[in-house]
Every structure is written in structure tokens, then in C-alpha cells.
Amino acid sequence: MPAPDSTQEEVRASVLKYIRMYEEGALTLGDLAAELSVYAPAYNEVIGRVSDHWSELLNAAFEQHRQPGSGFEELEAALRDFRRTEAAW
Numbered sequence: 001m002p003a004p005d006s007t008q009e010e011v012r013a014s015v016l017k018y019i020r021m022y023e024e025g026a027l028t029l030g031d032l033a034a035e036l037s038v039y040a041p042a043y044n045e046v047i048g049r050v051s052d053h054w055s056e057l058l059n060a061a062f063e064q065h066r067q068p069g070s071g072f073e074e075l076e077a078a079l080r081d082f083r084r085t086e087a088a089w
Contacts, residue, residue: 011043012054019079029072032079036061053085 015036022032040062043055060078064070 007042008046011039011046011058014039015054015057019082029075030064030068033061033064033072033075037065053082057082 018027018032018035021027022029027035036058040055040058043058047055057078060075064072064075
């Protein structure tokens with residue numbers, strides 16, 4: 001099992017890659033949800049009960065992927081908040 005910092009950084013790098021692909025039109029919002037949902041359990045395991053904007057985005061994607069056919073409002077809001085937070089850094 002990789003070290004927690006390594007896993008956290010790998011997940012974050014992947015999240016940014018998939019967001020970039022979505023913004024460039026290579027993924028739909030549903031595709032983005034499917035890709036990001038894979039990382040939610042690993043990321044949550046690494047950070048424990050702490051909640052950050054990364055986990056909020058991943059958890060929204062996970063929930064969206066679990067409930068196909070539902071609206072994308074929650075995921076869109078999480079993505080918008082994530083972008084704002086990341087832009088502030």
C-alpha cells in the first residue's frame with residue numbers, strides 16, 4: 001500500500017487531469033463523475049474524517065455516479081466551489 005501522502009498527491013493529480021479533460025470537451029459531466037468517483041474511497045481513506053474541497057468534489061462525483069439519471073446540480077456546485085477554492089491558492 002502506498003504511503004498516504006503519495007496516494008493523496010496521485011489522486012489530486014488525477015482529479016486535475018480529469019477536470020482539464022472535461023474543460024477541454026474530452027469528457028461529459030457524466031464521464032467526469034464516473035472517473036472521479038473511482039478515487040473517492042481511496043482519498044477518504046487517506047484523509048480520514050477531515051473534509052476538504054477535494055473530498056467534497058470526489059464525494060459529489062461518487063454520489064452522482066451511484067445514482068445515474070439524477071440531476072447534476074450537486075456535482076456542478078461542487079465543481080464550481082472546487083474551482084473557486086483552487087483559484088484562490
